[in-house]
Amino acid sequence: DGGITQSPKYLFRKEGQNVTLSCEQNLNHDAMYWYRQDPGQGLRLIYYSQIVNDFQKGDIAEGYSVSREKKESFPLTVTSAQKNPTAFYLCASSIGALGYNEQFFGPGTRLTVL
Amino acid sequence: KQEVTQIPAALSVPEGENLVLNCSFTDSAIYNLQWFRQDPGKGLTSLLLIQSSQREQTSGRLNASLDKSSGRSTLYIAASQPGDSATYLCAAGSGNTGKLIFGQGTTLQVKP
Numbered sequence: 001d002g003g004i005t006q007s008p009k010y011l012f013r014k015e016g017q018n019v020t021l022s023c024e025q026n027l028n029h030d031a032m033y034w035y036r037q038d039p040g041q042g043l044r045l046i047y048y049s050q051i052v053n054d055f056q057k058g059d060i061a062e063g064y065s066v067s068r069e070k071k072e073s074f075p076l077t078v079t080s081a082q083k084n085p086t087a088f089y090l091c092a093s094s095i096g097a098l099g100y101n102e103q104f105f106g107p108g109t110r111l112t113v114l
Numbered sequence: 115k116q117e118v119t120q121i122p123a124a125l126s127v128p129e130g131e132n133l134v135l136n137c138s139f140t141d142s143a144i145y146n147l148q149w150f151r152q153d154p155g156k157g158l159t160s161l162l163l164i165q166s167s168q169r170e171q172t173s174g175r176l177n178a179s180l181d182k183s184s185g186r187s188t189l190y191i192a193a194s195q196p197g198d199s200a201t202y203l204c205a206a207g208s209g210n211t212g213k214l215i216f217g218q219g220t221t222l223q224v225k226p
Binding site: 006031033035040041042043044045048050056058090092094096097098100101102103104105106107108110 | 157203214216218
């Protein structure tokens with residue numbers, strides 16, 4: 001089955017800790033995205049990558065970092081510099097990065113700061 | 115700067131009713147308009163994608179329309195069922211980065 005997987009489903013972080021969220025896709029898509037969702041709000045773009053070894057900041061990149069070493073993988077690290085990291089994180093991909101391509105989403109990771 | 119708004123924030127209807135969800139956007143220079151469904155604690159499921167050159171798309175009981183000149187899109191759900199209960203999000207695709215700008219969603223409850 002083709003799709004997007006995210007792990008873990010739930011993640012707990014202590015103050016001052018860095019944590020990494022995994023996103024893998026086997027759709028052979030070039031573009032991948034990370035969004036953050038807070039209760040009662042729409043999604044906001046954190047980072048995106050149009051191609052391997054390239055990525056760009058989205059609207060709320062501060063306190064986050066990413067890498068894109070393989071086409072199928074786009075991990076997101078939430079650093080200690082992110083002041084309010086508790087949220088639901090969603091990864092998405094599309095066949096290309098142009099605006100008319102449909103985006104597909106993974107099941108999400110819920111991050112809670114203890 | 116593109117802004118996307120969905121009204122109402124919540125909607126409750128009896129089973130079998132036809133209903134319309136609204137989505138408005140401020141910048142008509144969009145590439146596409148995508149409608150998603152989100153169940154509690156889950157990811158997003160893509161329902162319909164309307165390209166900027168299209169006026170509407172249909173899938174089963176769902177029909178989405180797009181009017182760029184007025185900055186509006188609607189999602190029509192025919193003969194609603196309890197299984198349709200979820201949050202519905204619209205998102206405008208802008209620019210050449212694939213970036214989606216999301217509305218805050220409409221939470222739909224269909225009562226048996």
